[in-house]
Amino acid sequence: MAVIQDVxxxxxxxxxxxxxWLTTTNHKDIGTLYLCFSLAMLFVxxxxxxxxxxxxxxxxxQILEPxxxxxxxxxxxxxxxxxAVMPAWVGFANWQIPxxxxxxxxxxxxLNNWSFWLLPxxxxxxxxxxxxxxxxxxxxWTFYPPLSTQGGMxxxxxxxxxxxxxxxxxxxxxxxxxxxxxxxxxxxTLMKMPMFVWSWLITAYLLVxxxxxxxxxxxxxxTDRNFGTSFxxxxxxxxxVMFQHIFWFFGHPEVYIMILxxxxxxxxxxxxxxxxxLFGYTSxxxxxxxxxxxxxxxxAHHMFTVGMPVTGQLxxxxxxxxxxxxxxxxxxxWTATMWRGSLTFETPMLFSIGFIVLFVIGGFSGVVCAIVxxxxxxxxTYYVIAHFHYVLVSGALFALFSGAYYWLPxxxxxxxxxxxxxxxxxxxMIFFNVAFFVQHFLGLAGMPRRIPDYALQFADFNxxxxxxxxxxxxxxxxxxxxxxxxxxxxxxxxxKTWEGAHTLEWTHLPSPAPYHSFETPxxxx
Amino acid sequence: MKGSKLMALxxxxxxxxxxxxxxxxxxxxxxxxxxxxxxxxxxxxxMALWICLVIFIGVFGVMGYxxxxxxxSVGYKAANFHxxxxxxxxxxxxxxxxxxxxxxxxxxxxxxxxxxSEADITIKATGYQWMWGYDYIQGEGEGISFYSQLATSxxxxxxxxxxxxxxxxxxxxxxxxxxGKKIRVLMTANDVIHAWxxxxxxxxxxxxxxxxxxxxxxVEKPGIYRGQCAELCGKEHGFMPVVVxxxxxxxYSRWVVERQKAASAAVVNTALVKNGASKN
Numbered sequence: 001m002a003v004i005q006d007v008x009x010x011x012x013x014x015x016x017x018x019x020x021w022l023t024t025t026n027h028k029d030i031g032t033l034y035l036c037f038s039l040a041m042l043f044v045x046x047x048x049x050x051x052x053x054x055x056x057x058x059x060x061x062q063i064l065e066p067x068x069x070x071x072x073x074x075x076x077x078x079x080x081x082x083x084a085v086m087p088a089w090v091g092f093a094n095w096q097i098p099x100x101x102x103x104x105x106x107x108x109x110x111l112n113n114w115s116f117w118l119l120p121x122x123x124x125x126x127x128x129x130x131x132x133x134x135x136x137x138x139x140x141w142t143f144y145p146p147l148s149t150q151g152g153m154x155x156x157x158x159x160x161x162x163x164x165x166x167x168x169x170x171x172x173x174x175x176x177x178x179x180x181x182x183x184x185x186x187x188x189t190l191m192k193m194p195m196f197v198w199s200w201l202i203t204a205y206l207l208v209x210x211x212x213x214x215x216x217x218x219x220x221x222x223t224d225r226n227f228g229t230s231f232x233x234x235x236x237x238x239x240x241v242m243f244q245h246i247f248w249f250f251g252h253p254e255v256y257i258m259i260l261x262x263x264x265x266x267x268x269x270x271x272x273x274x275x276x277x278l279f280g281y282t283s284x285x286x287x288x289x290x291x292x293x294x295x296x297x298x299x300a301h302h303m304f305t306v307g308m309p310v311t312g313q314l315x316x317x318x319x320x321x322x323x324x325x326x327x328x329x330x331x332x333x334w335t336a337t338m339w340r341g342s343l344t345f346e347t348p349m350l351f352s353i354g355f356i357v358l359f360v361i362g363g364f365s366g367v368v369c370a371i372v373x374x375x376x377x378x379x380x381t382y383y384v385i386a387h388f389h390y391v392l393v394s395g396a397l398f399a400l401f402s403g404a405y406y407w408l409p410x411x412x413x414x415x416x417x418x419x420x421x422x423x424x425x426x427x428x429m430i431f432f433n434v435a436f437f438v439q440h441f442l443g444l445a446g447m448p449r450r451i452p453d454y455a456l457q458f459a460d461f462n463x464x465x466x467x468x469x470x471x472x473x474x475x476x477x478x479x480x481x482x483x484x485x486x487x488x489x490x491x492x493x494x495x496k497t498w499e500g501a502h503t504l505e506w507t508h509l510p511s512p513a514p515y516h517s518f519e520t521p522x523x524x525x
Numbered sequence: 526m527k528g529s530k531l532m533a534l535x536x537x538x539x540x541x542x543x544x545x546x547x548x549x550x551x552x553x554x555x556x557x558x559x560x561x562x563x564x565x566x567x568x569x570x571x572m573a574l575w576i577c578l579v580i581f582i583g584v585f586g587v588m589g590y591x592x593x594x595x596x597x598s599v600g601y602k603a604a605n606f607h608x609x610x611x612x613x614x615x616x617x618x619x620x621x622x623x624x625x626x627x628x629x630x631x632x633x634x635x636x637x638x639x640x641x642s643e644a645d646i647t648i649k650a651t652g653y654q655w656m657w658g659y660d661y662i663q664g665e666g667e668g669i670s671f672y673s674q675l676a677t678s679x680x681x682x683x684x685x686x687x688x689x690x691x692x693x694x695x696x697x698x699x700x701x702x703x704x705g706k707k708i709r710v711l712m713t714a715n716d717v718i719h720a721w722x723x724x725x726x727x728x729x730x731x732x733x734x735x736x737x738x739x740x741x742x743x744v745e746k747p748g749i750y751r752g753q754c755a756e757l758c759g760k761e762h763g764f765m766p767v768v769v770x771x772x773x774x775x776x777y778s779r780w781v782v783e784r785q786k787a788a789s790a791a792v793v794n795t796a797l798v799k800n801g802a803s804k805n
Binding site for chain 1: 551554563565566570573574581584587588595598601602605606608609616617621627628631635636638639681683684690691717722724728731734735736738739752757758760761763
């Protein structure tokens with residue numbers, strides 16, 4: 001560690017090689033680590049998805065035995081949620097929050113290092129669980145007991161991994177909250193913060209609120225499995241439904257944890273490429289806050305078929321539908337931001353527009369799922385699979401791509417290849433819809449989720465969906481190629497790469513951003 | 526080939542709405558509803574789709590216009606407006622009104638779904654890893670009890686025999702019920718959580734070990750209605766279908782008599798065997 005006073009960032013006695021990365025406390029290094037880790041996990045989770053779609057390509061059991069298939073769906077979900085999407089957003093937070101609020105680094109630099117290095121441990125636990133006796137957890141990413149009390153050692157490894165992921169998230173969020181609240185440049189009041197920072201501030205509060213709840217659920221399942229307790233075992237006086245309430249009290253805010261930072265990125269990108277201020281900044285902030293607040297009161301909409309009193313179903317239906325209002329406000333505001341702007345369509349803008357269009361489709365199917373009678377038909381079917389992939393893949397993942405293309409020039413100092421970027425967008429857009437749009441039909445026609453084999457009337461759409469999924473998976477290799485090429489070299493990026501950019505990292509810092517930035521805070525007017 | 530399939534898919538989606546009320550069987554939509562509840566669900570889904578479509582066209586019509594006209598490449602200069610309280614208020618209030626319009630019929634359906642009182646016949650469905658057990662516990666047929674397992678052969682699943690028409694959706698013993706009677710189903714489970722689901726009847730209810738839940742249906746049209754377990758329950762989750770056969774009243778009464786005869790014969794047989802065993 002740099003014990004010597006590091007004046008203006010000129011004295012560098014950092015360790016080099018692997019030790020640089022193991023011991024780093026620099027927000028940019030840690031951000032890079034997070035982003036590389038999550039990209040690797042995207043491909044691990046993607047590999048599992050390819051396995052699932054290969055098995056479902058045709059009726060009959062061909063590639064994966066039913067138990068292995070269940071492990072694939074379980075680990076696909078867990079790895080994508082905890083390994084890919086969440087760390088990717090923390091990576092963006094690490095890189096961008098200090099740059100956007102004019103702070104020299106994150107508030108707790110060592111904690112930052114630790115919260116990252118927990119992740120590979122958790123990921124290792126998950127991945128190696130495939131090779132232990134009994135195989136990986138196969139009870140779904142939601143690990144409902146009593147099914148999750150049945151699995152072998154792989155299930156314990158999975159539960160422990162979730163614990164470790166949770167710890168990492170809590171530490172990361174505390175760091176983010178402290179940084180945003182205490183380290184803003186003079187003059188940057190809360191209501192002058194960029195939308196991305198706002199979205200992360202609220203997300204971090206959600207994380208701190210619900211992650212401990214998940215930890216509680218995980219702990220109870222662990223003790224039920226290993227120490228003879230009966231929290232969720234009816235025969236011992238417990239209640240399996242209680243698990244679902246606790247899990248979804250975490251699980252529903254969790255989906256907003258994955259999507260709120262996406263709203264932030266899209267707000268930045270749309271504004272920049274429309275060359276116009278964000279429409280309704282104040283209502284955007286309130287909308288995010290309202291979504292976050294409401295998200296804590298709707299968890300039982302995942303449980304409409306579990307059985308609950310009429311009043312319970314009505315309350316959770318109304319509350320869920322209400323979320324459509326602030327979400328609608330965001331979409332209308334983005335549209336109004338583009339209206340009479342001076343639009344250009346570089347790759348980040350394309351991904352953001354793609355995000356809005358497809359996220360709205362996911363939002364619509366969300367409202368459909370919120371209507372209890374309809375949910376009785378579509379719950380636990382491919383309709384739900386289609387719904388949450390529209391909000392998580394073409395939602396969170398598209399926004400991540402948008403943000404990556406947007407900030408890559410600032411991070412690397414080089415321009416990415418625009419032509420290839422556009423190819424990446426269009427191929428992703430087409431294959432994504434081929435893969436997931438038909439799943440709406442599958443769900444309506446009655447195909448349950450999490451089955452390795454299906455009745456013959458579902459064969460056509462499954463084949464189409466698999467073809468789309470393979471195409472989508474392959475397309476993402478293009479992204480890796482573009483990023484590696486951009487890191488290695490390329491056209492020199494201007495300090496203010498994008499004409500319409502207005503946040504501090506573009507107006508006050510060179511490209512690439514130096515290892516230490518904003519040691520003297522800028523003054524925001 | 527793939528192109529024509531996609532076209533067929535698209536055109537079907539476009540004409541989907543015109544089937545509202547007609548409710549023909551389609552692989553693009555919910556199955557043909559057989560109960561009043563399933564019909565209400567079907568109609569509400571179509572209504573929701575139309576509302577979504579209108580909003581989608583509205584929003585992306587505006588955005589599309591902007592994308593075509595307000596581009597820098599055609600020399601469009603950016604305006605500088607950034608908020609309008611009135612406009613923002615309008616697009617907050619209108620969605621609220623739309624949501625109220627959607628939730629009103631839904632609320633009535635929920636209340637109707639939950640009313641399991643005054644059933645003519647009550648059947649208990651128990652989920653096992655991996656089959657269903659049925660006990661007729663009240664009404665005509667009381668005392669009948671059997672297990673219902675997947676009837677599709679392993680050879681078909683393993684691709685060693687051609688797959689039959691009802692591949693994975695056929696069982697050895699169907700649940701049999703009469704037409705025009707209110708059937709209440711009690712759901713529970715023996716080991717892990719399962720879910721009893723028959724799409725055409727508009728019933729899906731989790732079966733939870735240690736707890737009893739219920740649902741009801743009433744079918745006018747005789748027929749065989751197929752569904753599946755809808756809650757992940759382990760490795761054979763995809764292989765425990767639910768098949769309900771709805772018969773006319775007289776036919777049902779005959780089925781009950783046959784079943785009960787077979788059951789009492791079985792009881793006599795067991796008794797004889799036991800007797801024989803104790804004598805030896």
